[in-house]
Amino acid sequence: MALNLDELGITPAGLDAVRPFAVEGLDVRGRAVALGPVLEKILDRHAYPEPVSRLLAEAIVLTSLLGTSLKFDGRFTLQTQTKGPVSMLVVDFKSPDAIRACATFDAAEVAALMADGKATQEALLGHGHLAMTIDQGMHMQRYQGLVELDGVSLEEVARRYFERSEQIPTEVRLGVGELFTRQEGEGHVKTWTAGGILIQFLPEAPERMRQADIDPGNAPEGTSPHEIDEDDAWVEAKVLVETVKDVELTDPEVSVEMLLFRLFHERGVRLFEPQPLVDKCSCSREKIENVLAGFSDDDVDHMTVDGKIIVTCEFCSTSYEFDGKPGQ
Known part of the structure; x- marks a missing residue:
């Protein structure tokens, strides 16, 4: 089924903008983003090794999805601290639209992983923790949530954070790619592209959001794990998002509106005004x-x-x- 945005009166959000949406038939709200020039400026400025740039790009996508959800003038910061080769990632979003990012890493350790073909996201991060901090200003209390990094991807860390800290069923997909274009006199030029989608299950009846208790890790032998059947609407929404391929998140020709239509057209998806992003530092x-x-x-x-x-x-x-x- 083809999607003609003009016929529907929809102006595409384009690159470097977050599109909030709702699938009311599934009691789901979410956000989707496609990053281009903003991501390219940040990564080009730092000129990190390719695996470090890719890792930081995913963190930027995740921060874009979460930071733009702030309903007040404030700051959202995602920061990792680990014992891995990439010891720190910091992505800082200041409402309404400014984002900046940097990484700290051991160049020799990263080069060794690259030489062995083992520079995976999990290997680069290693073990430590990820902090998400919301700062509402000098006269308001700051909120911070922590989640353990134990050899898992940023996608999985985000799921764990919302499961444990917010107790909101959440699914997230992040994708980072490299786009090669031919430019006269320069040959093929590489640019970075990335995208992501995040959905959350927010039904009116809170009992529909019940989740199984987190395994304490020290239950007596033979104890049956706590299990709760997931709500059918949430299962459907989650399965749909799990079908999203990286190429759909990183192809500039696939707009977030086209992706959302492919996923949810049978249920109906409601789009809200996009929120632009800019590469802007707050230093002075x-x-x-x-x-x-x-x-x-x-x-x-x-x-x-x-x-x-x-x-x-x-x-x-x-x-x-x-x-x-x-x-x-």
């Missing part, structure tokens, strides 16, 4: 001046080289130069 000379002003003179002396202090933002790579400690 004034903010860095305030940080430096709080350092001791001894700390400042150790940072000073040839009479100057140079601070480079890890997110956007902008460098700020100061002639000594600000305010002196």
